[in-house]
Amino acid sequence: MRQNRLFNRTRLKLAAWYAGVMGLILSVFGVAVYSHLAQSHFSAIDSEIQTLAGTLHDSLEPVLQQPGQLDSRVKQILPGLCMGNVPCQTPVQTSHIHVLGVGKQDSYYVQFVDLASRLLATVNTPPQTTIAPQGETWQTVSDSQGQRYHQFSLLLKTATGQPWGYLQVGRSLSDYDNHLESLKVFLLLGLPIAMLLVGGASWWLAGLAMQPIYNSYQQVQQFTADAAHELRTPLAAVQATVESTLEVEDLTLPEARTTLQTIERQNQRLSQLVHDLMMLSRMDLKVLPMKQQTCCLNELLNDLAEELSALAVTAQVSLVIEFKSQSLLYVVGDEEQLYQLFTNLMINAIQYSMPKGLVTVQLLKEDYSALIQIRDIGVGIAPSDQARIFDRFYRVNRDRSRKTGGAGLGLAIARAIVKAHHGSLQVQSQLGKGSTFTVRLPLQQMRHLS
Secondary structure: OOOOHHHHHHHHHHHHHHHHHHHHHHHHHHHHHHHHHHHHHHHHHHHHHHHHHHHHHHHHHHHOOOOOOOOHHHHHHOOOOEEOOOOOOOOOOOOHHHHOOOOOHHHEEEEEEEOOOOEEEEEOOOOOOOOOOOOOEEEEEEOOOOOEEEEEEEEEEOOOOOEEEEEEEEEEOHHHHHHHHHHHHHHHHHHHHHHHHHHHHHHHHHHHHHHHHHHHHHHHHHHHHHHHHHHHHHHHHHHHHHHHHHOOOOOOHHHHHHHHHHHHHHHHHHHHHHHHHHHHHHHHOOOOOOOOEEEEHHHHHHHHHHHOHHHHHHOOEEEEEEEOOOOOOEEEEOHHHHHHHHHHHHHHHHHOEOOOEEEEEEEEEEOOEEEEEEEEOEOOOOHHHHOOOOOOOOOOOHHHHHHHOOOOOHHHHHHHHHHHOOOEEEEEEEOOOEEEEEEEEEOHHHHHHO
16 A cells, blocks of 8 residues: 555545644644633632632721721731831741631732722732722732732721721732743643654554555456456457458358357356356345245255256266255245355366365254355365455466366355355365365244344
């Protein structure tokens, strides 16, 4: 297949389409994973900030007295509170943030803003940029160094219910941004590597997918070449006979008769070849009508033994029929096709037997099947040829087949008939010792049970 340009181009296109589709799927999946992880992580941050803000809100409101003023009780709740714009350089380990169980407390900050948006106090170091809160809102702000912060603003009220100011709780998004950046790098680097693997797998899978097609293509090519060769031989014989006859000026009646007999033989050979090819083609397409008849194998084999006895005598071969079963064996199928099946196998055994040889046909019952074994003492079949003897136009000994007029279709037809009758056909052979063809067909009662 690698040497065939047509299949190589088709394989390349198939692999490219497969890799392209897989690349698109992986890209969409990567974007979806990235978006999902980013959203999930961001939602977790929101939840932590909101939980912390809610807890501080519930703890601070009962101790707030005057709007915009922080008394000592607030400092007791938040020991790390830094008043005014004085930055808190070092995180206070005893702060309320630590008490709430936040893992990285230095990433979080708290700041208080009055109603005029003036900064009153902070815990930890908030960003230098402050956005005036407008009720309970979320903001994402950045400092002068480009560091992002995410914060939540919550309105605080005094113990008497007057608006006091705003509580802003936030945290740095550096960990979040670093995590997303690492994920982005992983996806951007992983996609080309994955595409290389997908490309190699696509090429391999395309080869596997096209191998049966290529095998069928080769079989069609071989079938076409063999059929053309088989048809060319009788056609060439007819052409040569006609040309030689036309060169004779005074053609006598015996010469004309001889010419017509030659043409008739070649025409019969052509007709038989075309008939066999059409039969195989129709059986492959399953359009050949098959009768469902009850056939007695004992009677069928007896009739064939009588009809082929003359052929056996001519080939100096003894033909023996043996029935190993005490009762008659019946199968359901097309009697004409079964007749052709056993005719092909028995003629094949006779033609490939040695002079003064023996062809034995045994009929026996095994479980719910009928076994027909056709054994000859002949030239045998090499192990390398046994796997191909059922191929169309394949002949083990071409010279011998030419003499007997065979085209290499008999065993192919036999296998097709056996398959159509839900049976099996097997061969056992040794060079110089002969061959045994075994046909297994379901008996009539077995078919009724199914």
